[in-house]
Amino acid sequence: MRVIKLSKENLFPFLEVISEKTGLWAPVRKPNSGHVFKEIDDFAQIDLDYTRTILPPKKIFLPPSFNMFKASKNNYEEDFSHVSPKILFGIHPCDIHGLLIMDRFYSYVFDDPYYSKARDNTLILGHSCWPDENCLCKSTNTHIVEEGYDLFFTDLKDSYLVWIGSSKGDDLIRVKAELFDENIAEKDIQNFIQWREERDEAFQTEINFSAMPDLMELKYNDTLWEKLGDACLACGSCTNVCPTCNCYNVHDKPALGEDSSQIVRCWDACTLENYSEVAGGENFRKKRSDRLKLWYTHKLQAYISKYGKPSCVGCGRCIATCPVDINVKTVAHTLDGDKVDSFWNRFHEEVRK
Amino acid sequence: MSVEKNELNPNNPFLPEPARIVRMYPLTDDVKFFQVRIADMEKALAFKYCVGQFAMLSVLGAGEAPFSISSTPSRPGLLEFCIRKAGTVTEALFKLKENDLIGIRGPYGNGFPVEKIKGKDVLIVMGGLGVAPLRSVLLYCLDNRDQFRRVILLHGAKKPSEMIFREEFLDLKQREDLECYLAVDEDDTKEWKENVGVVTTLFPKINDINPENTFSLVCGPPVMYKFVLKELVKLNIPKDQILMTLERRMKCGVGKCGHCAIDYIYTCLDGPVFTYWDIIHMRELI
């Protein structure tokens, strides 16, 4: 891998040339709510001083709702209108790991063209980050990335170290090579080492991830699940914000007065009540506790069997989002034997009233 | 991974292929038989599947649902389904007529491990709509009769009028190379000449089971499993030679939508056929 340097004042000029013909998506601050990935029309909107966006970048590849087909009596016309060339700038390591999990998932046995076409049309320009109290990515070992990006920008105060991760990334640099500096000085390396050390120490939350698969197994029938099930509102928010949740539903929406339909695919959540219903109305997972168990089996124990590894990338979104504090941190700490007193106390007072 | 990909539309596994309903007629009050042919002749003939696999059928305006294939790959060209009215898609299917078009995708799922079963005794136990996937196996065994040793069929229904494929199975009783036992819980017709009682009452009728050399294939309503499994274990049939096919809310069939997840497996890819051992091993299976 090649590493070069970019001085900070050259960032926007660089983004400007590469986004002339391609939509640029980057984090933007939304008043009173947080950051979102948004298509940029004015560079001043870009706010790189963010921890996590409300929704993960999965929404750029598979929007919450989009058309798969325009269907008529004997013809299904494919609709790929959600796919367009994009540059995604400012994505953090945990979210890049999230995309790597999605990549494997959506190409496993059958290739999902709605995902892969959107993915192939998007350049990934990662950006380094600084953890807050909810970031778990050091425990999930997703706080650094070695693959999955075209370029990666490490912020060293007055300049960036730019890691070139693909030949497409290399092409981007060549569009305006004069903005970059090929020479990395000894001082830059020292700065990078110092940055890494300080960042490693800035993590405030830890989960003993390697113990989770065994503990999930051993505590499968623990009363903790019933308690969590009682409190869960079945709102599905945790699923919507998680970068590795992929479930969806498909609806056939007939056009009024015509013999045609839109086949619409929209995000679904295993935490919702009717998720596991089969034809005839039987529901294999009527209990909220059973649905939470499924969610946490995937996040903490293993994803699909062949993937063989938990699917939490430690982004902290479920922690920031769940209205009743059910999240990987509280669940993992409880499994690990901690009482997490403040959590359970508040839980009993507020939630179980 | 046992899924062998044989897609109708390799570039987009979600794209339904037009298929025509060749025949349809009622099997019971709420179950209908559908025989369909993929409209594109070349694709119809190239369509390959294994016994125990399923397909997604779609009706414009109503949506898509999974159905076990009830025909056998040993009779190519036409696909058969037996479908119970139980939701939007099946209601729409019931309203169609012969010659109407539907959409089809597939085949999906692992299917029964036919190669392992070859040369062995086959004990098929079915009830209710469990005939849908198991009729495929049964016809396959009969079409390739020399490749299997004993073929035994136990079939249970509530009443004669609810026995799916009743006439077909009664005819099969004539065959010398099939041990066929049929039972109804109660006979409301007074014309039933076969057994009366639940399906497990048929077990004493089969003798000299050689458990090590027997594969048992089971499918039926959830209540049936418990009792049938007990009988099979009593016969000493090894747990990994007892195969069952399970229903889940499959939405995509190709391991993407997540709806069929159990623990950390996806039934549409790793199932719908599981061994009794898998079922003991995975907590949520039944």
Ligand code: SF4
């Ligand atoms: S489980 Fe929570 S912390 Fe882990 S990836 Fe999903 S939203 Fe992020």
Ligand code: SF4
């Ligand atoms: S765990 Fe929290 S965010 Fe998830 S469904 Fe339950 S209440 Fe909603």
Ligand code: FES
């Ligand atoms: S049916 Fe969609 S993942 Fe199995």
